[in-house]
Amino acid sequence: MTGRNMAGETGQEDGAERRQERYNVKETEARWQAVWEDRNSFAATADAARPKYYVLEMFPYPSGRIHMGHVRNYTMGDVVARYKRAQGYNVLHPMGWDAFGMPAENAAMEQNSHPGTWTYANIDTMRGQLKMMGLSLDWSREIATCHPEYYRHEQKMFLDFLREGLLYRRKSWVNWDPVDNTVLANEQVIDGLGWRSGAKVERRELDQWFFRITDFSDELLAALEELERWPSKVRIMQENWIGRSTGARIEFSLSGPAGSDRLEVFTTRPDTIFGASFLAVSAHHPLAGALAEQDGALKDFIAECDRVGTSEEAIETAEKMGYRTPWVARHPFRDGETLPVYVANFVLMEYGTGAIFGCPAHDQRDLDFARKYDLPVRPVVIPPDADAAGFEVGDEAYTGPGRLANSDFLDGLEVEAAKAETIARLEAKGEGEARTTYRLRDWGVSRQRYWGCPIPVIHCDDCGLVPVPEKDLPVTLPDDVTFDQPGNPLARHPTWKHVDCPECGKPARRETDTLDTFVESSWYQARFCSPRSDAPVDRAAVDYWLPVDQYIGGIEHAILHLLYARFFTRAMERCGYLSVKEPFAGLFTQGMVCHETYRTETGAWVTPAEIEKAESGDWRHVASGAPITVGRSEKMSKSKKNVVDPEDIIATYGADTARWFMLSDSPPDRDLEWTEAGIAGAWRFVNRLWRLGGSEMAAAGTPVPDALPDAALALRQQVHRAIDGVTDNLEKFHFNRAVARIYELVNALVDFRETGDAARAVRREALEAVIRLVGPMMPHLAEEMWRRLGHESLLVETPWPEADPALLVEDTVTVAVQVRGKLRATIELPRDTDQKTAEAAALAEPNVQAALEGKTVNRIIFVPNRIVNVVHG
Numbered sequence: 001m002t003g004r005n006m007a008g009e010t011g012q013e014d015g016a017e018r019r020q021e022r023y024n025v026k027e028t029e030a031r032w033q034a035v036w037e038d039r040n041s042f043a044a045t046a047d048a049a050r051p052k053y054y055v056l057e058m059f060p061y062p063s064g065r066i067h068m069g070h071v072r073n074y075t076m077g078d079v080v081a082r083y084k085r086a087q088g089y090n091v092l093h094p095m096g097w098d099a100f101g102m103p104a105e106n107a108a109m110e111q112n113s114h115p116g117t118w119t120y121a122n123i124d125t126m127r128g129q130l131k132m133m134g135l136s137l138d139w140s141r142e143i144a145t146c147h148p149e150y151y152r153h154e155q156k157m158f159l160d161f162l163r164e165g166l167l168y169r170r171k172s173w174v175n176w177d178p179v180d181n182t183v184l185a186n187e188q189v190i191d192g193l194g195w196r197s198g199a200k201v202e203r204r205e206l207d208q209w210f211f212r213i214t215d216f217s218d219e220l221l222a223a224l225e226e227l228e229r230w231p232s233k234v235r236i237m238q239e240n241w242i243g244r245s246t247g248a249r250i251e252f253s254l255s256g257p258a259g260s261d262r263l264e265v266f267t268t269r270p271d272t273i274f275g276a277s278f279l280a281v282s283a284h285h286p287l288a289g290a291l292a293e294q295d296g297a298l299k300d301f302i303a304e305c306d307r308v309g310t311s312e313e314a315i316e317t318a319e320k321m322g323y324r325t326p327w328v329a330r331h332p333f334r335d336g337e338t339l340p341v342y343v344a345n346f347v348l349m350e351y352g353t354g355a356i357f358g359c360p361a362h363d364q365r366d367l368d369f370a371r372k373y374d375l376p377v378r379p380v381v382i383p384p385d386a387d388a389a390g391f392e393v394g395d396e397a398y399t400g401p402g403r404l405a406n407s408d409f410l411d412g413l414e415v416e417a418a419k420a421e422t423i424a425r426l427e428a429k430g431e432g433e434a435r436t437t438y439r440l441r442d443w444g445v446s447r448q449r450y451w452g453c454p455i456p457v458i459h460c461d462d463c464g465l466v467p468v469p470e471k472d473l474p475v476t477l478p479d480d481v482t483f484d485q486p487g488n489p490l491a492r493h494p495t496w497k498h499v500d501c502p503e504c505g506k507p508a509r510r511e512t513d514t515l516d517t518f519v520e521s522s523w524y525q526a527r528f529c530s531p532r533s534d535a536p537v538d539r540a541a542v543d544y545w546l547p548v549d550q551y552i553g554g555i556e557h558a559i560l561h562l563l564y565a566r567f568f569t570r571a572m573e574r575c576g577y578l579s580v581k582e583p584f585a586g587l588f589t590q591g592m593v594c595h596e597t598y599r600t601e602t603g604a605w606v607t608p609a610e611i612e613k614a615e616s617g618d619w620r621h622v623a624s625g626a627p628i629t630v631g632r633s634e635k636m637s638k639s640k641k642n643v644v645d646p647e648d649i650i651a652t653y654g655a656d657t658a659r660w661f662m663l664s665d666s667p668p669d670r671d672l673e674w675t676e677a678g679i680a681g682a683w684r685f686v687n688r689l690w691r692l693g694g695s696e697m698a699a700a701g702t703p704v705p706d707a708l709p710d711a712a713l714a715l716r717q718q719v720h721r722a723i724d725g726v727t728d729n730l731e732k733f734h735f736n737r738a739v740a741r742i743y744e745l746v747n748a749l750v751d752f753r754e755t756g757d758a759a760r761a762v763r764r765e766a767l768e769a770v771i772r773l774v775g776p777m778m779p780h781l782a783e784e785m786w787r788r789l790g791h792e793s794l795l796v797e798t799p800w801p802e803a804d805p806a807l808l809v810e811d812t813v814t815v816a817v818q819v820r821g822k823l824r825a826t827i828e829l830p831r832d833t834d835q836k837t838a839e840a841a842a843l844a845e846p847n848v849q850a851a852l853e854g855k856t857v858n859r860i861i862f863v864p865n866r867i868v869n870v871v872h873g
Contacts (some may be wrong), residue, residue: 243439
């Protein structure tokens with residue numbers, strides 16, 4: 001075999017000696033990474049003459065070190081990028097850092113350092129680790145969202161959005177994290193707790209900046225149908241979050257203290273009006289506020305309500321509490337019936353009208369409330385097979401399908417028909433109308449923290465809110481801040497917030513809130529298209545590159561990040577920055593990386609590196625010798641210490657081995673179980689493939705003869721079927737299936753023992769095909785073997801292999817033989833065998849004859865190339 005080393009020297013090497021070579025992973029991977037960097041192999045330039053393909057993984061937060069989740073995520077993106085590049089696409093594959101946020105401030109407080117110092121040091125570390133993976137990234141486009149050259153453009157767009165009416169400021173009841181001392185969006189409150197701090201969230205009223213995301217509610221909802229390359233589960237999650245619902249506005253007449261005689265309620269279930277047993281208003285409804293001025297007990301109750309967050313999770317988990325007011329409401333359809341009016345802690349002013357009617361039988365919150373205050377529970381929707389007289393609701397509200405009962409003119413109607421009839425009668429009475437509402441709320445972006453993008457607005461006592469002049473952008477963060485007390489360092493900075501008003505020149509104050517970090521990640525995909533532009537985006541560049549063709553990241557961002565990015569893209573389009581409205585044409589959500597958990601006798605978590613298996617087979621702690629309890633496999637996390645350091649794995653086995661294991665072990669959208677056996681198996685395959693490079697084969701460029709022995713032809717057919725199959729697998733993100741096909745081809749190549757010129761030519765074709773197919777997955781090994789086989793060009797510059805259609809046709813097919821639908825045998829037949837011949841072959845099978853013994857064949861069902869089904873009497 002002819003080979004060429006990196007210095008360009010050519011020579012013949014003995015095959016047996018080559019087979020004994022050990023793959024030098026450290027030297028090889030470092031060398032090829034240097035070659036790719038030296039040649040700018042992955043630098044992207046817009047080229048209208050070539051089809052583009054934009055691959056983007058959700059960029060990381062620079063927390064200090066990469067983890068196995070990063071390795072899996074970026075390996076998948078890199079496979080796609082390299083595969084598409086080999087197919088001839090002009091590929092953009094950038095990397096940056098989502099670098100603002102509370103963790104940097106927390107670290108600054110803990111380590112007595114500046115958030116920027118901590119952040120940039122982490123970026124340096126993680127950049128080096130990512131480069132060890134051999135990712136085909138265009139590092140010339142690297143961005144960090146905490147850099148003024150990034151966020152000055154965000155401030156420019158903020159001002160444009162403000163002029164366009166896409167931004168506003170108002171007082172709002174917000175979720176307040178008492179540990180992080182900042183506002184949280186509803187989406188950032190998980191089970192009533194702050195998503196980062198884990199603190200119980202409270203409710204406060206503050207002046208806040210809001211993006212008008214609700215202006216796009218219908219558009220964001222309708223466009224989900226066009227996102228055909230998004231997972232259906234993500235689209236459903238967004239659809240539910242936007243929450244478009246059609247219901248009714250009902251005006252109830254009130255009796256009670258003077259000054260309030262009407263109460264407007266919105267409901268999505270007007271059909272249940274006959275099951276109403278109370279009305280409830282938010283603690284911040286005007287009705288409650290007016291009464292609280294004279295009622296100290298109600299004032300105290302409202303304060304208690306404010307200790308619960310505003311998110312739905314917080315409302316659901318809190319005990320349902322109410323305060324009965326002196327008002328009663330007249331039922332719109334039951335003459336003489338009145339309903340008590342409460343102030344309740346589970347009604348939010350921001351939803352609907354801030355008032356509801358409670359139907360306890362068919363809403364769990366209403367039922368819990370009714371049981372607590374001994375209110376009637378009257379079922380008005382009953383299951384199809386239930387008896388209206390006997391159907392009762394216990395501790396669980398009935399929310400299933402059914403027909404109306406105990407509801408006067410609605411009795412017997414299905415739910416949707418009952419809704420329409422109720423609305424029609426309300427409209428006829430002048431006491432209500434149909435109305436559409438949304439669960440989605442405007443995006444509150446004010447955060448009371450230092451390490452974020454400053455909001456470019458000045459507060460003047462005379463002029464009001466004054467935008468910072470564009471010539472003064474960026475408004476940068478001061479470096480001389482302290483974190484020795486709770487709260488926002490910007491608000492207590494002695495000089496930074498004090499500035500003259502740009503309009504009148506009088507003393508004024510900067511806005512001390514900073515932007516939610518989700519703002520930075522809502523438009524970074526556009527900035528990557530022209531990261532050094534003096535404008536937020538270069539219009540020609542974004543018109544060429546956007547939308548992102550393939551976006552990859554975790555399902556946990558289905559609402560927060562993805563919905564915000566969809567809104568922000570529309571806002572940029574409205575302001576003339578873009579021509580697209582959807583940022584991500586294709587989305588893939590990968591599973592998590594999991595590992596067993598380990599604990600000592602005291603319950604302390606320990607890492608996999610701290611344990612070893614004793615001769616007895618039990619696990620023990622290396623340092624103390626104490627026994628270890630092995631727990632269930634869970635997502636790798638620092639808190640439970642079930643983490644494996646990617647840098648250690650790469651140092652031991654190489655990046656290619658880690659990448660191969662990440663792709664091979666399970667479907668990419670499912671969780672992956674990390675095991676030592678799995679990574680060791682991947683390493684064995686790496687070396688097995690490397691040793692194949694020492695096989696005897698024809699010289700590079702030798703054509704495969706037309707006439708081949710049967711064994712050589714069979715291998716060649718398998719090669720081209722593998723090319724076809726792997727190509728299809730990569731297109732569909734079936735990485736584990738692609739790996740399985742490559743394993744099969746390598747096994748066939750190892751087992752191929754034929755000799756002669758034709759065999760050597762087929763062996764080379766087969767090995768070159770294997771190398772090209774594994775190239776996106778194990779790029780260093782593939783590049784080294786490609787050069788080892790005598791090629792002077794880089795594999796990364798080599799086109800993707802194409803399957804020969806003539807070699808994909810199978811001469812024979814396996815046909816299932818059934819007797820009355822039960823499989824009895826399989827037979828090999830020439831493809832497209834006629835029915836008569838197939839029937840004869842099927843009936844000749846011993847198992848079929850045994851099953852038919854003594855029986856009469858009535859008919860035979862024949863499906864060409866698939867099934868022969870014999871039906872007897």
